[in-house]
Amino acid sequence: MVQFYKIKHSSKNNPTVFKGFVSAIDHRLQGIIHYQQQTYFAQDVLPEEEVQLKVTGKRKAQLLKVLQADPRRIKPACQYYGQCGGCQGQILSFDEQLNLKAPEVKRLIEQLSGYEQLMPPQLFYGQDWRYRRVTRLATWFDHRRGWQLGFRQSQSKQLVQIDSCLVLQESLNALIPPLQGLLNAFSKSAKLGHVELYDCLPQPAVRLRLTSALTAKQRQLCTQFANEQQVSFFVSDLKSEQYLVGSDCYYQLGELAIHFTPGDFIQVNPLLNEQMVQLAQQWLALKGEDRLLDLYSGVGNFTLPLAKQVRSVVAIEGIERMSEQLRVNAKLNQLNNIKALSGDLDDPKTLAGICETIDKVLLDPARSGAQTALESVAKAGVKAVLYIACDPATMARDLAIAHKYGYKIQRWALINMFSQTSHVETVVLLSAD
Numbered sequence: 162m163v164q165f166y167k168i169k170h171s172s173k174n175n176p177t178v179f180k181g182f183v184s185a186i187d188h189r190l191q192g193i194i195h196y197q198q199q200t201y202f203a204q205d206v207l208p209e210e211e212v213q214l215k216v217t218g219k220r221k222a223q224l225l226k227v228l229q230a231d232p233r234r235i236k237p238a239c240q241y242y243g244q245c246g247g248c249q250g251q252i253l254s255f256d257e258q259l260n261l262k263a264p265e266v267k268r269l270i271e272q273l274s275g276y277e278q279l280m281p282p283q284l285f286y287g288q289d290w291r292y293r294r295v296t297r298l299a300t301w302f303d304h305r306r307g308w309q310l311g312f313r314q315s316q317s318k319q320l321v322q323i324d325s326c327l328v329l330q331e332s333l334n335a336l337i338p339p340l341q342g343l344l345n346a347f348s349k350s351a352k353l354g355h356v357e358l359y360d361c362l363p364q365p366a367v368r369l370r371l372t373s374a375l376t377a378k379q380r381q382l383c384t385q386f387a388n389e390q391q392v393s394f395f396v397s398d399l400k401s402e403q404y405l406v407g408s409d410c411y412y413q414l415g416e417l418a419i420h421f422t423p424g425d426f427i428q429v430n431p432l433l434n435e436q437m438v439q440l441a442q443q444w445l446a447l448k449g450e451d452r453l454l455d456l457y458s459g460v461g462n463f464t465l466p467l468a469k470q471v472r473s474v475v476a477i478e479g480i481e482r483m484s485e486q487l488r489v490n491a492k493l494n495q496l497n498n499i500k501a502l503s504g505d506l507d508d509p510k511t512l513a514g515i516c517e518t519i520d521k522v523l524l525d526p527a528r529s530g531a532q533t534a535l536e537s538v539a540k541a542g543v544k545a546v547l548y549i550a551c552d553p554a555t556m557a558r559d560l561a562i563a564h565k566y567g568y569k570i571q572r573w574a575l576i577n578m579f580s581q582t583s584h585v586e587t588v589v590l591l592s593a594d
């Protein structure tokens with residue numbers, strides 16, 4: 162049975178180091194360890210492992226050593242594992258990551274929402290590595306090495322310099338060394354924010370954030386870089402947002418071209434995004450007479466393909482520029498049954514009078530969830546609701562609303578949209594009868 166061994170007492174310079182057993186793993190792949198009436202969360206551990214840990218916070222501990230490993234533990238593939246905070250899942254094989262997350266997400270939904278004895282989810286796997294078409298890199302100035310590019314360490318403000326990343330598509334990795342060269346030409350006093358990379362059409366795109374106005378010299382350096390690397394270059398500085406090179410970015414979803422501006426949200430995993438859109442079409446069992454409501458619509462990733470199958474779609478998105486882009490996307494793809502509105506879905510007034518005229522709803526909120534919107538949808542008794550979530554915890558909280566209004570969970574799925582990481586995409590189909 163579980164035993165704990167006290168090794169050292171805690172002080173600022175001499176933190177508590179203890180030996181314990183990992184009693185469980187939560188849906189974010191964090192290990193749960195009980196020690197002296199306290200519960201600690203630690204990364205890089207697996208269920209039932211015997212580990213040595215260091216206390217790093219009120220409820221946080223850091224793995225020092227695995228004393229008895231779970232047989233499923235494998236050697237991480239990434240050279241930055243343990244430094245970069247990105248891919249904690251890679252101590253497990255690709256399949257095991259989803260196998261471990263599935264019961265934890267199920268438990269979370271059952272715990273928070275009131276739904277009991279859920280059936281196991283359908284699982285969608287995708288690619289293990291090289292799947293991401295979007296990334297955001299931090300920049301910082303190092304007094305010895307100049308401007309650096311990298312990712313944040315887990316649970317820390319520290320940054321890790323990287324030359325390549327195994328979850329990124331090759332086209333994006335190929336841009337990192339030349340981008341590092343571009344940054345080397347910037348002066349120490351430059352006010353650089355982050356850099357975003359997009360694998361998109363007609364060519365990859367770079368977005369640079371500056372917290373001052375772009376100087377003439379910086380404009381010349383970025384333009385030269387873009388021409389040499391054959392990428393679009395977009396700058397968001399204190400004064401404006403503009404393309405220095407290129408004028409359009411889009412991705413293909415089946416036969417549809419979905420245009421966006423660098424900085425807009427787009428789904429990171431193209432293969433699984435396509436499967437997720439197909440899943441939405443099938444599960445909502447769309448018909449020619451349906452009036453659909455697409456909430457948190459972005460630039461139309463779901464709106465456009467689903468519009469082809471229904472009578473009409475009302476799409477609501479919080480950022481006006483993205484709603485405008487959705488109107489343009491509808492025109493470019495010759496879809497004239499879409500009404501794209503801009504509004505804050507945290508405000509109950511945004512949906513006033515809308516849900517009553519709707520047959521089916523798709524919600525795809527950000528990590529904060531869709532509490533207010535789901536309340537309006539459920540109150541109106543909309544027959545079929547598909548909730549797509551990148552944070553299962555806020556979704557589980559929101560599902561309590563659907564439960565309160567008598568909705569049933571018909572099916573649910575986990576989509577391995579962010580393989581190797583602690584994140585997972587969850588899709589739940591709710592029906593009012």
Ligand SMILES: C[S@@+](CC[C@H](N)C(=O)[O-])C[C@H]1O[C@@H](n2cnc3c(N)ncnc32)[C@H](O)[C@@H]1O
Pocket residue numbers: 426427428457458459460461462463477478479480483504505506507525526527551
């Ligand atoms: C996960 S993205 C989904 C976008 C789109 N469905 C897609 O698949 O590309 C969530 C979207 O919700 C929008 N959003 C976030 N908070 C919102 C709010 N309070 N009201 C309306 N839209 C919001 C974001 O701007 C973002 O476009």
